Amino acid sequence: MFDFGPSYRVLVVDDQATHRTITRKSLEQLGHRVVECAVPEQAAAVFKVVRPDLVLLDVEMPEHDGYWVARQLRAIEAGGWTPIIFLSSHHTDEDIWQGIHAGGDDYLAKPLSPQLLTAKLHAVHRLLQLRLKLLERSEQLREANERLAHVARHDALTGLLNRGGLDQALHEALQRCRHAGAPLSVMLIDVDHFKAYNDALGHVAGDAALRRVAQLLRDACPKPGDLAGRYGGEEFALLLPGTPRSGAMTLARGLLRIVASAAIPHPASSVGPHLSFSGGITTLVPDEASTAEGVLLCADEALYAAKSRGRNCFYSFEMQMDTAEQRDLLRGV
Numbered sequence: 001m002f003d004f005g006p007s008y009r010v011l012v013v014d015d016q017a018t019h020r021t022i023t024r025k026s027l028e029q030l031g032h033r034v035v036e037c038a039v040p041e042q043a044a045a046v047f048k049v050v051r052p053d054l055v056l057l058d059v060e061m062p063e064h065d066g067y068w069v070a071r072q073l074r075a076i077e078a079g080g081w082t083p084i085i086f087l088s089s090h091h092t093d094e095d096i097w098q099g100i101h102a103g104g105d106d107y108l109a110k111p112l113s114p115q116l117l118t119a120k121l122h123a124v125h126r127l128l129q130l131r132l133k134l135l136e137r138s139e140q141l142r143e144a145n146e147r148l149a150h151v152a153r154h155d156a157l158t159g160l161l162n163r164g165g166l167d168q169a170l171h172e173a174l175q176r177c178r179h180a181g182a183p184l185s186v187m188l189i190d191v192d193h194f195k196a197y198n199d200a201l202g203h204v205a206g207d208a209a210l211r212r213v214a215q216l217l218r219d220a221c222p223k224p225g226d227l228a229g230r231y232g233g234e235e236f237a238l239l240l241p242g243t244p245r246s247g248a249m250t251l252a253r254g255l256l257r258i259v260a261s262a263a264i265p266h267p268a269s270s271v272g273p274h275l276s277f278s279g280g281i282t283t284l285v286p287d288e289a290s291t292a293e294g295v296l297l298c299a300d301e302a303l304y305a306a307k308s309r310g311r312n313c314f315y316s317f318e319m320q321m322d323t324a325e326q327r328d329l330l331r332g333v
């Protein structure tokens with residue numbers, strides 16, 4: 001009569017064995033698989049295990065009736081998607097109202113009419129197809145939102161976090177380190193004489209150089225929790241939660257070595273024949289007064305100091321309080 005497509009798993013809850021057998025046979029003739037439950041108090045547990053596509057629920061049962069069972073099932077299934085059809089020999093308007101009110105979707109009169117059962121299953125089939133489509137669409141929507149959120153927080157040229165992503169990550173890092181009483185180091189890194197690089201080699205080569213620098217920075221922070229981002233233009237930032245001054249200094253030395261050994265030709269730099277960068281470092285154990293703006297300002301001032309000390313080096317005001325030996329380690333190689 002109707003084409004039902006896939007066969008469904010149907011949970012039949014009925015205390016009377018003969019009624020269950022009749023219902024099961026009718027359903028099996030239509031190609032569906034049946035799980036029987038004779039005890040209403042066990043229906044919810046069976047439902048959780050079986051996860052049926054449809055529930056056929058007898059109304060008149062001892063102790064707890066079908067309406068009680070329906071409420072139990074709806075309570076364990078957020079959204080209440082599984083169709084519930086009541087089976088009853090009573091089907092006055094009041095009965096049907098009670099059944100729908102308890103969370104049921106439809107009402108079938110006993111004794112079961114095979115034709116009516118077939119028609120109801122047809123409606124259930126449409127409902128389940130609709131549900132599948134809705135789930136598919138909401139999954140697509142979730143994925144699209146995720147992609148959108150990723151694009152909104154990342155820089156198209158380098159794939160690193162963009163300014164917005166960095167700001168958010170910095171706020172989060174400040175919070176985490178404040179709670180943990182851990183240090184946070186932040187570096188602002190700026191490519192030296194990048195305008196001259198663009199002027200000499202063109203913007204396409206400039207873009208390629210920025211991508212290369214981004215890759216070097218990404219590779220240089222493999223520690224989970226470390227983050228690299230493009231702060232804007234030819235300026236990058238590294239967020240290093242849990243990294244003290246000494247660790248930031250070691251990383252800075254490594255970065256200077258890495259960019260030197262990449263030996264990217266820069267035909268118009270006063271620093272040397274290869275592309276280099278300068279960096280400002282700030283390290284703090286955040287407290288209630290620490291703000292992202294304050295941290296970035298410190299790192300930016302340190303970057304300015306590195307630039308004015310001849311570029312191709314890192315600078316940290318906090319490091320000024322440390323030993324001269326440590327300061328020397330920050331000079332470019």
Ligand SMILES: Nc1nc2c(ncn2[C@@H]2O[C@H](COP(=O)(O)OP(=O)(O)OP(=O)(O)O)[C@@H](O)[C@H]2O)c(=O)[nH]1
Nearest residue numbers: 190191192193194195196198203204206207233234
């Ligand atoms: N190719 C390319 N160039 C960019 C991009 N973003 C910013 N720039 C260029 O980067 C240059 C930055 O120049 P400045 O701010 O003067 O800095 P600088 O020449 O590196 O000088 P110092 O920082 O003092 O060493 C400008 O010429 C910008 O056009 C980009 O996405 N691609």
